[in-house]
Amino acid sequence: MTEAARTLPSPSSGELLDAVLRLGRDVHLEMTQGQIVDRFLDVLEELFPGRALCVRVVDVRRSDPAAVTVRNGVAREGLQRDPISVRPSAIEKSRVKTAVAESAHLRVSPRWDSPFQGLAAGFTVPLVASGELYGALDVGYPLGVDLAADDEPLVVPIANHLAVALRTERLHRETNLLRDYQAKLIEHANALILGVDRRWRINVCNQALCELIGAERADILGTDLRDWLPRSARGALTKSIADALRGEPIGALDVELETRSGQRVRTLWSVAAISRAGHVEAVVAVGQDQTRVRELQRQVIQAEKLATLGQLAAGVVHELNNPLTSITVYADYLLKKAESARGGAPTSLDEGDVEKLRRIRAGAQRILDFAQDLVHYAKPTGSEVKRVSLYTVVEQSLSFCEHLFGKADVRLIKDVSPDAGVVLAVPGQIEQVIINLVTNAVHAAPRGGTVWVRTIREGDDWVGVQIDDDGPGIEEQHRDKIFEPFFTTKYDGAGTGLGLSIVKNILDHHGGTISVGRSEAGGASFRVLLRRLGGK
Numbered sequence: 001m002t003e004a005a006r007t008l009p010s011p012s013s014g015e016l017l018d019a020v021l022r023l024g025r026d027v028h029l030e031m032t033q034g035q036i037v038d039r040f041l042d043v044l045e046e047l048f049p050g051r052a053l054c055v056r057v058v059d060v061r062r063s064d065p066a067a068v069t070v071r072n073g074v075a076r077e078g079l080q081r082d083p084i085s086v087r088p089s090a091i092e093k094s095r096v097k098t099a100v101a102e103s104a105h106l107r108v109s110p111r112w113d114s115p116f117q118g119l120a121a122g123f124t125v126p127l128v129a130s131g132e133l134y135g136a137l138d139v140g141y142p143l144g145v146d147l148a149a150d151d152e153p154l155v156v157p158i159a160n161h162l163a164v165a166l167r168t169e170r171l172h173r174e175t176n177l178l179r180d181y182q183a184k185l186i187e188h189a190n191a192l193i194l195g196v197d198r199r200w201r202i203n204v205c206n207q208a209l210c211e212l213i214g215a216e217r218a219d220i221l222g223t224d225l226r227d228w229l230p231r232s233a234r235g236a237l238t239k240s241i242a243d244a245l246r247g248e249p250i251g252a253l254d255v256e257l258e259t260r261s262g263q264r265v266r267t268l269w270s271v272a273a274i275s276r277a278g279h280v281e282a283v284v285a286v287g288q289d290q291t292r293v294r295e296l297q298r299q300v301i302q303a304e305k306l307a308t309l310g311q312l313a314a315g316v317v318h319e320l321n322n323p324l325t326s327i328t329v330y331a332d333y334l335l336k337k338a339e340s341a342r343g344g345a346p347t348s349l350d351e352g353d354v355e356k357l358r359r360i361r362a363g364a365q366r367i368l369d370f371a372q373d374l375v376h377y378a379k380p381t382g383s384e385v386k387r388v389s390l391y392t393v394v395e396q397s398l399s400f401c402e403h404l405f406g407k408a409d410v411r412l413i414k415d416v417s418p419d420a421g422v423v424l425a426v427p428g429q430i431e432q433v434i435i436n437l438v439t440n441a442v443h444a445a446p447r448g449g450t451v452w453v454r455t456i457r458e459g460d461d462w463v464g465v466q467i468d469d470d471g472p473g474i475e476e477q478h479r480d481k482i483f484e485p486f487f488t489t490k491y492d493g494a495g496t497g498l499g500l501s502i503v504k505n506i507l508d509h510h511g512g513t514i515s516v517g518r519s520e521a522g523g524a525s526f527r528v529l530l531r532r533l534g535g536k
Helices: 013-026 033-047 088-094 151-188 207-213 231-245 290-307 309-339 351-378 390-400 402-408 427-444 499-509
Strands: 052-057 067-071 084-086 106-108 121-129 132-141 192-197 202-205 253-258 264-276 279-289 386-389 411-415 422-425 450-458 462-469 513-518 524-531
Touching (some): 088 121, 121 151, 192 207, 207 279, 279 290, 386 390, 450 524, 499 513
Antiparallel strands (some): 052 067, 264 279
């Protein structure tokens, strides 16, 4: 007579509900995957005594072996690498995604594939949440124990709860990893990164920015951005951030910051709003220290200047050759004529000889003028940068040009405002710019013509001078070339082609601009702009 199989106790619906509630209270985000599995197995052991329990946790996106935890039994060898066997009905009930069901981690089988050594009876519940497989929960029965048909429906709710807990833990862990990865990217980025909330409180400040301004992150975070900005930078940057907080598009922004050593560094920023559901919650600004960029630009400009040495040499030879030839020929002629006089007495000079002497003088003067232009092109006069009244500079420059108007019979009309603005510049160099342009305008104007000189303002940040004439103007095809060295439209030998190159060179050093167009009178119109300092 065979011994009757034992029946193991099963939990009541009340006990099952109480266990689920306890798990909901006990499991939290700070728990690791292993701690979550252990807590669920503790509860399962309490509810289903005498059963062997096994939890396998897998990541279907990776080929890593499963994490296996066994209670009241021994896992069979190689279990970590074996796929999880699940009945077709369990696949259908759990609503596993098709891609997951066909993956190497899952195998559909009509029979139970025991994860335990020595146990042949039991069942598997797949751990599925939102269609994703996170592992399996196996329940095994020892020999001589009746397989409780009612166990599986009771285990499924707890298995589902475990699957959700594993999914939440994995998402939380991956979110933290992504956050830490992004934090490291921001921290070690080769850029200045700043984050500000709607109250202007700094909530992101990376290492590059801290090192630039010489401050500790702990001293910056949580403080008002406006407390850290120098006065020169507050207006532009705070306006851009305020615009971004209102959801308005922002372009690139040039801001001058003060370093830990007291130096002022130009930085270029891009400002963007961070929105959620159409509501701007914060603003992030990414900047670049322009010191290295400007140094590279300077090196490029220097390289371009060196590249023009061949062109300069050719121009020098061309410009010096003709007048030097005249000087040597006429000088030799006059020397021989003088030496042929009897008794060493100088011979009388006729009108032709006087004309030759005039040509010698004109040629020598041309060489002198050209040499001076070369010097000005290579190294503009003056070097001390200071606050300069644009009105004063323009008036001083025009006083140096008074003789030009009388000699050429050209009228000057000026509209120069005492409130033209203040710029940071080398006064002598800006005077040289205006004198060169006015001189060109006078030469271009016809006899009885007019030259207009007026101060201008463009926006809040730029001021300058506009010089117009009523001459023939500059042809369209020449406008891109007139600032190149040795390019000239004066074919009478009066021009060296360096005047406008000198002007462009000076303005480049001052961070200014020059443009050329057609004046209302039909002649040329030159606009010079310089960055305006605050105040009048």
